[in-house]
Amino acid sequence: MNDIDAIIKKADKLRPIPQVANKVMLIVQDPDSSIKDLSEVILYDQAVTANLLKICNSAYFGLRREIDSLHQAIVFLGMDQVADLVLLASAAGNFKIQQKGYDLRENDLWRYSVSSALIARDLAEMKGLKNNHFIFTAALLKDIGKVVMSQYVSDSFDKIIMLVSKDGLSFREAEKEVTGLDHAELGGLIAKKWKFSDNMVNIIRNHHLSEKPADSDIETSIVYLADIICMMMGIGVGSDGLAYRFYPDVLDSLGFSETDFQQIMVNFSVKFQKVEDMINKV
């Protein structure tokens, strides 16, 4: 077994995303689905429902009354929001743990992932896109490859960081050079294993725009931009620092000016304390 096969094999040890998350993704993409369809699927998974209610009661939403049932959650927050929260509640397990290779403390990668997802959703709304759930989910899960790569990055950290600091490679390029695989590629393979849609697999694999940035579709561009914003704001950033490539053309193609870019940072920063509360509730 070569190194790449060994890394891929290691991905089998991840906690699988609960089935409920996949079902919810299908329901919200179906225009004929109802609140009843959504609640029936979620109620089936008690652990996810319990986590979901904790998130609903976090300061992020600032609801005046306590939400103690799934039905109430959907009534107060709406089907769209609840669907995103189910995905949050389902994904937490893999992301909350410490990732030593990337020097990320417990909760750091989770903070980064949730923040990216919320920013990506804001960007999608600004662009008037309809598939916000899809973009939210892709941004939330895009770094799943890091959870597996962490150990390999840890083993080869000196080599990787040398390529970054001396040869000007991005951290992703250096990962690939040293281990034969990078965390985005690996994330794509994991997403495929988990039977995510081809589109989702592509976004996760290409979230650093490693392939032809100028031709990237709008969803990938938004997930990429949300990632860059989190990095710049220093939200849950690890030993890979800000060593990823910036493509200003992406902002042009999305129609965001430099002022918009800063305004997005300001808007997210204002609600960050509440986001922290939500992150800590799961």
Added chain:
Amino acid sequence: MKVSNDINANLVTYSLGSCIGMVIYDPVAHVGGIFHFMLPESKLDAEKARKNPFMFADSGTPRFFKTAYELGAKKQRMRVIVVGGAEVLDQKGFFNIGKRNHMAVRQIFWKNKVLVDYEDVGGNVNRTIRLAIKDGQTRLKVSGREEITI
């Protein structure tokens, strides 16, 4: 932004990214603080800057220093440290917010005759900085390197 004269206090600001972490410490008064701001100019959003001036260099820096003076710190005794302002690879011009943040600090300090004792800014690295109020010991952790005392 946090300023303290409690000798048991240890201040920290984690993971600066493109933001700047400014540390000040007066060893006689045992007053020190850390100010972490995100963007250079408050004119971007005057309303939000009014509610939270510490988001921006221009609206936050004077208030940060003033808070330290109110606790007895003196400008001429103060040690001043500036870290952060990192950039994503290939980030140029207007989008290089890390560099613009750093320029904003230099301008404000130049106008107000503040001298910087130690600076570690720019690059593609992430930084965390800590300050012990008891003795002013300041420790800097740069991603990919060991923590150092400055």
